[in-house]
Structure formats: C-alpha cells, structure tokens
Amino acid sequence: MMPLVQLGLVNALRNSGRSLLTVVAMAVAAFLATSSITASEGHTPQRAWEYRSYLGGDILVYPQWVWPTEGDISVAAESGGVRLVRLRPSFGSPLYYFHPDFYSRGYLTPDPDGAPKYSMFDTPADMAETLEALELVDGVTAVVPYTCVPVIRGEVRAAGRGGKTVALPLDGFFLRACPPNLLEGTSPEQAGELGLAEPQRDPPPTVTVSRAAGQTFGEVATWHGGVYTPSQAGSRFLREDDAGRLVAVVNRRALIGRQDLGTTTVLLGSEGQKVRLTLPRIVTAPDGRAHYDFAHPVEVEVNLVGVYDVASRVHAWVQGDTVIYEQLYLEAPEILMPRPALERVLGLMGLPPGGLEPAGALVLRVENQLKVERVVEEVRQSVPGLSAVSVAEEAAFANAHGLPEKTYVCPQRRRPFLSSQPVVPAAKQGLFGLTLFAFAGIAAAGNATLVVLSRRTEFAVLKAVGLRSWEVALMVMVELLTLGSLGLAAGFAAGEAAVLPVRLANTAAAGTLARDVLRDLGLVAAATLGTSALAALVPMARSLRITVAEAMRGDE
C-alpha cells in the first residue's frame, strides 16, 4: 500500500506543470465555495458605529414595506391594493433622517390604513406581541422602542451675533427616549462600542490633505466621531440617576444648522435652561388605539441641561492634488430625555398607564456584529408584517444617496443624490451562493476528469508492469487528493482571510470561531474535493479498461 501512496506523491512532484494546474483549479474552486458561504457574514464593530450608537442598537425594525422583501412584493402582487402614502411630519422615527422622501414624495405600502400615523403598532397588545417575538430571536440581546413625540412649539435661547440672545425654534422637533447605551454612568461592558464619546471641542469644518505630500487623513484628524457633548460650560449629558426628572439634552447641530443665525452656543446656566414645549394631546380609544390631537395641545416644561453633537461621518472629495474632508453631523431634530421622564411626559399628554406609546421603530441590540445579517433574516421570519434592516445596511443605503446628514461645504455637484424606496432582494445571497457552489463543483470535477483522461497510456503501462486496476486507481486518487487538499487549503485560507477581520474584530469566543471555520471547511471540502474525487471515478474506470496493446497502438 505505502509504495503506491509514495508513487502517487512522486508523480505529483515530477509532473509539476500538471500538478500546479490542479492545485490552482482547486484553489479557485475552494475560494469560490468559501466566498459563497461567508458572503452572509456580518460587519466589523466599527461599521456604522456612530449611527448605531445614536440609535442604540444594530438592527432597525420598521413599519410594513419600508424595506420590502421580494416575498412582500410577490404577496402584494397577488392581493393588490398597494398605494402610495406619505408619512405625517408628526410620525417620529429614524425614517425622518434616513428616508426623508417618505415624508415628502411618499412610499408604497399595501397597508389598508395607509402610512402609520401615531405609532407603528395599532394597539398595546400588538406591540407587546412583537416585542416578545423579537426577544426570542437567537442573537438578540435587547429590544428598545424608538419612542418619540412631536413638539408643536417651543424655543430655546442661544448666544447670537454681537452677544445678542436669539430664540431658536423647536417647532417640528421630537422628544425621544434616550437609548440606555448613551446614558452617563452606563458600564462600558453594557454600552460596548456604542457608549457616549468623550466631550470635545468643535473640529474644523473641513481639513485639506495633500496627496502630493503623501499626507493621510489619519495624520490631520485630531477629533473623534460618535455622540458627545461639545465642550461648553454647564452642558452635560443625561445620567442614569436623572431617572424621572424632566431633564433633556438637545441636538445642537439641528438647532444651529441655520448658519445665518451665527450661533453655536445654547445658553445654559448652572441649572440648565427651562424650556416650555407645546405638545399634542394623546387620545386613546377604548380598543387601545391612540392618536394625537393637535387641536387641544398640552404644555410641558423641561429643563435643558445640555446639548449634544452626533459626528457621524466624513465626506471627502478631490480637488486637484488635494482631498478635502468635511465632517458631517446627523442633524436629527431630537431632544433626548431619560425614558422614565418621557413616560411622565406621555402621561401629561394624556396617555393612560399601559397605553400605546408612540413608537416609530424598534431598535434591536445583538451580541456582536458578526452575525447581524443572519439575525436580520431571522427577524424578518419572526415578524413577517414588518421590515427589518441592519443599521449598517441602512446607513450604507442612506450614505449612497447623500443622506442622512446635510452637507454644507462640499460643492453641490460633488454630492450624491438619488431618492428611491429601498428593497431587499431576499434571494440574492442564497442563489448566488448556490451558483458559486455550482461553479466550484464544475471547475473541480472538470479538472479531475482532465487529469485522469490525459493519462490513459500511463495507466496502461502501469498495468503492463503488473499493477492491478485498483492499485492504479489508488495511486491516482492519492495524487489527486493530495494536490486537491493543497488547493483546498490555499483557496479556503484565502476565502476565510476575507472575513477574518470581521470575525476577529468582533472578538467572538474561540470556540464559536473554531466551530464556524470547521463547518465552513466541511462544506467547502465536500463541494470541491468530494466533487473532484467523484468526478474522477467515471473517467478512471473507463481509462483503466484500456489494454497495453491498445495504449501502444494509440487506439484511444
């Protein structure tokens, strides 16, 4: 037996050209197969972390058809009734900045009641049922409702030009429950990478990097992104011990976006600034449904104790030999309050205990970003009437459309703009994965067939010197599998290397990591090495039937 194995290995070494071809073909096949499996891996913890931090989680669950799937569209095609609806300005949700066109031009939905108006849920029971279903999804660690109420009127005092005090309107803002990860005092373990950033001074609006001088953005950027309190005397963020006190912080960039006001400082004394807000009344029907009544508003006084900025991303454009970077800010018009305080406000607005709170979305926190896209798929299955999307995908879609931030310095022609309703082509990964697998299988099988068929004379000679058919087959199989294994190792390693940063960055447990890699290896080996070995059997059987005389005559 061993001499046959040795002979197979010697053959592999001697015929270097053919062996190299086999290894390369198998490596390509293994790479394709590995890529098809790992295509659905998640993201690094750094991906869209500024948005995730502000939202308080990694996955957004929206009302029906915000991100329709292929299945949604197919079902609607059967039942009909799809129509264009427009979200009301009073519907507070991340849609306000990620999809502002839903509020202006409208979006399609088959919902018979049209766009959601007060909350994405109809009744408290609907909301409780959905929360319960989402908490059971594997990988989801927390579900936080994106609860916010519209502000009809209000104003905040700020320092204007020449030391004059100016009143900045809060009309159209929203009062929103602060996500727990941002509260000062939250443990770093609980907040993870989504915690509140350190206070800092305002960075310059733009920085210019000279490509000719070999400069990089990292060398000139001295500030950090995320949610933070700008360095300003008297300003602070919300704390865990604020609890039910009616304190709030406001998005400074949403206030000073109007640069003609020439202000960057909201006036905050040692005790903050008292702000009177006019809010709509909440009217609840006996069946639990609720709506806002703007005709009978209520007034609430909150204490503004600080301001915050959300430095979300840097927009870059090239101008000659230089690259100009503009720091962009998420100008979400939101006043954050501790959740217990917002619940008090909801009570003042007329919401009875246990009533339906105005939730414009649900934000889901997952263990880590490693499996976030797989969790999104599971969420879609568990709440079929709603739309689910990872914040990373949502941010990528919005950024590609020049959203969700405003750009002030960048010239108009350098800004992307394309508005459309997004869609989830649900079958994309599965079908493409299958196709890549098929490619890999065909490539491996074709290669194995060629290797065997091109050596028929050699087999006949080996039989002439006394080897039996099964011994020749064993020798060839050893050669094929040895070369195939080398190719598999190279291709698999290259395929896995592409997702290694995602896996390592998420600091997944070593056991989980090893289990994932071994599972991938098993699938890829079956698709490539297995197919290759099977594909070699038929031509081998045919080749081994050839006699020495036939081979010598060249009678193939």
Place this chain on the structure above:
Amino acid sequence: MSRSRTVSSLASRNTLRSPGRTAVLFLLLTAAIVGRSTAALAVQGLCHKATAAVEGEALLGATNCTIFFPGVSYNAKAIQPYFTRTLGRTYLAQQGFWNALAERYWGPGGLVTVLRPGPLYRDSRASAKVQCPPSALAKGIEGRYPAAPDEVAVPAPLASEAGLKVGSRLELLPVAGGAPATFTVTGIYIPRGSGPFHESALVSAATPEQGDEVNFFVVRLDEGAVGRLLSGRDPASVEVVTYADPVESMELLARAAYGAKAAVAETGVSLAGVVVLVVLLVAFIERRREVTVYKMVGMDGASILRVLATELAVILVTADAVAAPVYRLVATRLVLDGQAAASGTALWSPFLTSVLWTAAVVALGASYPLALTSVATAGQLSSGSRIYLIRRRQLLRGWTDDDLPR
C-alpha cells in the same frame, strides 16, 4: 466533392458518431436556453403583476403636484397669466386640474387642510368659468357634501383614526393663531386615488366673501415647471409637493426585487459556457489522433476549426429548435398560468435574447479548445507534446539566434 461539402459531411458524421458528447452538449444547451428564457419571462411577468397591484393614481386624474400659497390668496382669473408664464399654457387643459381656498388648522393627527373649492377659468372669458366640484376628491361619500362654510366632509382614513362620524363636532385650532373653529361633519368620503394629502384634506363649502379667491392648486407639473415656480420666490411663500407616480415606483421596486433572480439566471447560464469549455477540452484530448489524421491528410487549421465549429453549431441549432416548443410549453403551462400568450413579442423576446446569449457563451467557452486545435501541429498532436497558443520563450525573451532559420 467540394471543400465545404467535405467539411459539412465530416461535421455531420462526427456529430452523429459521438452520441455521448453530442447528447451532453445538446441537453446542456437546451436546458440553458429554456431555463434562461423562462426565468426572464417569469421576472417580466412578476414585474407586470406587481405594477398591476398598484392603485394607479396618487392625486386627481393625471395630476402629480399640489401648490399652496400660505397666508395669501389670488383671484382665480387674475393668477392665470402668472401660471401661464411660469407653468406653460397646457396646465389649464390638464385632466384633474382643481383649485380651492385652503385654510390650515391643527387637528387630529397634526396639520389638516380645509379646502373650499374655487372656480376654474378655462380661458380669459368669464363665461368659461367652472366651479370645482367637491366630489372630484371622492369615489363615494357617506352622508353629504357640505353646504355651509362651517360644515366639512372628512376623508375616511382620518374619520377612522379620530373616531369621527356623520354629525360629529370637530374643533380645530387655526395655525395662524386665534380662536378654535368648530365644524360639523356632514359626510365621510372615500378619497379618490391614493394621494396622501387626502388623508388630511377636509372639504367644506365656499364662504360668501370668498368669491374667486384661491390659494391651493392641484396640477401636473414636470421638474422644470416646479423649478420655474420656485425660482425667485421665498420658499416660505409657496409650498409645492410633488408626488411620485405609484406605478413607476412599483416598477422600479419590482425590478430591484426580482433583479437578483434575473442576475442569478444569467450567471447560471454562464455555467453552460464553463461546461462547454470543459466538455470541449476533454473532447480535444480524446480526439488528438483524429485531428492528427486531419492535419496529416492536408487539412489546414482553419478547415479543422470549421469542422469543429460546424459540429458545435449543428448541436446549438438543434438545441434551439428543440428548446422553442419546450419553452412555449413551459411558459404557457407554468409561467403564464395556462393562458395562451397574449403577445408574441412578450413571449418570444426572452427566448430570442436567450438564444443569442447562449450562442455568445458557447462561443466564448469553445474559443480556447478550438484555438488549441487549430494551432497544434500534427507532430505535437501525435507525440503528445505540449501545445502553446503563445510561445513563452518568445513572449518573455524575444527571438534568439537559435530560433532563426538556418
């Protein structure tokens, strides 16, 4: 026998005498053509079905835009020259063109607009004046349209949300300030189209002092006209809302949703090219002796290439011929749900595209083995030595003295 006839006869004989190889290629190509055509037809059908599920209008008739001048009003006749200059003469002839005097209030759900229908002037003569009917907004109504200025008809979605019924009293707060206004709900109407503005548009009757004053228009505008309307105006003095076309939006959405399927179908057909490449490479190895004999009896590379290409073409044409009825059967029985194809173009255009696509893929897949066959010499083929499309030595080092003819 002429050369071309020899080539054809050789190709036909080879095709018939290699049933295994011929069958593999034939089945593969037939499946690829039928599969791709059916997938394309299915995607086309799904998109069509999806667009048919959409309520076709967002606003009235063919209009797509509302224009509101807050805080001011204009004489319906006097504003005509301005509109004609800004929007073009055709706006007056638009189907569904409608105007009103609008008042904004805070009410259930947020801002609501009370519309008091105004007059339309089709030309400069006062005799062509037509009163905008309130029924233009509705497909039906429970109760009746308002007859007095303090009566309103409420859209059904708003009535359902706020629990309003015919006879209910509705108190609204003017946005401009002042005392609350109280209206009586005389009707609950089902809005025409799917326009969202209908959800918060209350219809009332004209006041005696309103006359010909209007400040709210429902029109159809292109982007250029919207730009002209907004240019030079303070954005606060006019509010233009343009609605997307629901059918166009759905078409885009459906294409994006099913696009992945179509792309995978295309990629799947590309597999046929890879398999053709593999099958022909195997065939090339198996047929070395045959090609050697061709070359020894004097056939040049081009002639051999023609024989092999003709073999492939015969298989491809046969596959096309067989795929056509199979595709028709699959399309009419499975994809089109038993209905006879309404349009020949709709049915056969995916098939013809697939035939061309498959031919291109086959040509691409066959190019390498065919090129090897044509450049190999009889000596290389009979001795089993390697065949290069381009000599590496020449490619890397250029010609050497040893390569020069002596």
